Amino acid sequence: MLIKLTGGRLYDPAHNIDGKVQDIFIKNGRIVGQPSDGAVVDKQYDIRGKVVMAGAIDMHTHIGGGKVNIARLMLPEDHRSDIVAHNELCRAGCGHAAPSTLTTGYRYAEMGYTSCFEPALLPVNARQSHLEMGDTPIIDKGGYAMLGNDDFFLRMLAAKKDQDAINDYVAWTLHSTQTMGIKVVNPGGISAFKFNQRALDLDELNSYYQVSPRDVLVSLSRAVYELGIPHPLHVHGNNLGVPGNMETTLKTISAAEGYPMHLTHIQFHSYGTEGDRKFSSGAAEIANAINKNKNISADVGQILFGQTVTCSGDNMRQHANAGLGSPHKSVIMDIECDAGCGVVPFKYKDKNFVNALQWAIGLEIFLLVDDPWRIFLTTDHPNGAPFTSYPHLIKLLMDKTFRNEMFAKLNLDAQALSTLNSIEREYTLYEIAIMTRAGAAKLVGLHDRGHLGIGAAADITVYTDNPDRELMFSKPDYVFKDGELVVQNGKVVKVTWGNTHTVKPEFDLNGIEKDLRTYFDKYHTMKLDQFKINQDEISANGRGNVVVHPCEGRREKTI
């Protein structure tokens, strides 16, 4: 079946196409070149004057796994306040901050997103996460496996095992959890919390294993690089949310030692200690450091005002924040010595000094980082705001007048401490396409997505150009997923099941598994062979395939 999209205005940064009018042909789920004259076009869409981008990619969104389920369990009021009835195509669902799996998939697709990556997939909970993501329709999924606080890894570091052994363990984890990258959350800190440490700075030692967060970061970022994993080490740094933590963040950037590193939800790590309340914006310093260090990329984790829930592996910081939760309840737990989990509901308010400044800091970082290929649009769903607020965030970035109007409503003390309204920059559609498509695809390592070149997967979003960017991005005219029309006028018209993206680097299986088997038999709650997830478990029920991406390091050029 040959589909033609006629006359759309393309924004395809991977090929330096900025608003050029061009036809797109789709065949068998892929974008193809102009067919020969005799070819019959089966279906034609007249999209003259409309904006065409690749399907958007959310490279950091908590859509599966234990913590989201705990949030769902803990917040029945979130469910009953946002109920979605079933229709002929879609099943019923509910939830604003922590929506049910099916609703998550529909809502993402209805916003023009076609791939989402779950950034905190605990190896011991990987099966649960994949089952949930398997229930998330339409979009492609993938996960980053969480390492750096697990007992086995910290024992390896403490025993000063060589880098090859650590590489083998990292590779083994990627294989056995069917994931796309490696994430580290509060390196060493989640573990330190269990030994009664309540804070851990970059060069402080975990009191039990006697290793520092810096050791963890250095060994993991090197492992990721040496294994050729396209996605750099995904780092949720130490001291999240602590005033003055920008020092830690700057030190973390230096701890990368030139290896590629992705700093996630950096807004929560960019706080200074100036002003009467000892809380200020470190956005300028952080943005400056990102601009200077080309090996560093970051996503923002913007907060937006309203009710949400924070779900994190960082039990140390979530424990400290639990008292600020609204409604006043929380879950802080250890998960089988593999990592931790903290869930605290939050209501961000524009009249609250801290919240207002957090909002401004996030936007400052967006606007002060020069290279849109290295900064990404996220709210760290649901931690800063639910993903359904992305169109609002895009409007804040693209419309200075609107941004300043919102700024004027903030807490006055926060306004006084922020330089946001003096920043003139407005993002262009091309830059938005970089942040949410081409750049994100490159960062994650999806070389056949996030762009509109020949041979790419036909994940395409078509918008009607509208000066109100919030309206424009919340209701695409058409969304194609692998060449199938799944959304029309912002409503799902077909339910498909997306792929699961993975990497499978080469490693010495027998060497590492000998140690692991002994360790599992001695300490673990399950057997090693049950811990490992088989590819067939994900694809067996007909809900999407497992796609294995090559491990050839980060590629600069897209196909």
Added chain:
Amino acid sequence: MNPLTFTLNQKLEQRIDLSPLTPDQLHGKTIEEIRLIHLEFGKLRIPTGQIFDITGNDSNDIVFSNCSSKSDFIGKNMQSGRISVYGDVGACLGFQMKNGEIFVHGNAGTFAASGMSAGLISINGNAGDFLGAAYFGDRKGMKGGTVIVSGNAGDRVGDQMRRGVILIEGDAGNYCASRMLAGTIGVLGNVGEHIGFSMRRGTVLLFKPPKLHPTINDCGSITLPFLKLLFKSFEPLPTKFAKIKKDRVRKYAGDIANDGKGEILLFND
């Protein structure tokens, strides 16, 4: 002006959510418009006109007649006006009600007055379990207002109640005032086991000796002149409590396992 009257014209096979039918939401609407309002009925959405015959024009004075115990969420989030119900009502009567009055001439189901913050609910019949209690996941039950029950109430009356008054003229079930945070509960009849279980603060007025669990502490007899004022304040309300003129009580404090600032006041004969 005649009361806007909804008469149920069939026996309900499924539960129905009547939350869209409150005085503030119907204000200014014609009967034709009201007939088209969608209601959640089991797994279907149906127009109001399909199951109700509608007459009258005063949206500030709504009457449900021939009502059934399958009709849930009557007066949910209600802000003003009056709802009168003839027949039974289902779960969550006056759920998170903000103000106004609801009179039920029949029995109420579970979670009546849950999350209510002001106004009056008068049930001329029995109330189910969780009267004025916190709904699933909520940290607070009733937060204000007055509830009068002329019959009996079920278990867990006022669970996590935060403020307001619940007056029960019949009996109350087990775990009355459990996890209560503040407010007042009065029971003229008997109460079940474990009254004041994990109660933090608040006042329970009893007229029949309860069976107390070990972490409720007997503080002896005491005269509290305040009680006369309390009962006097009930005078405008349609309740037997308004006629009580007593101030001598035996006081029990509890639950000592959880702060112990709650008081259970037993009136001597």
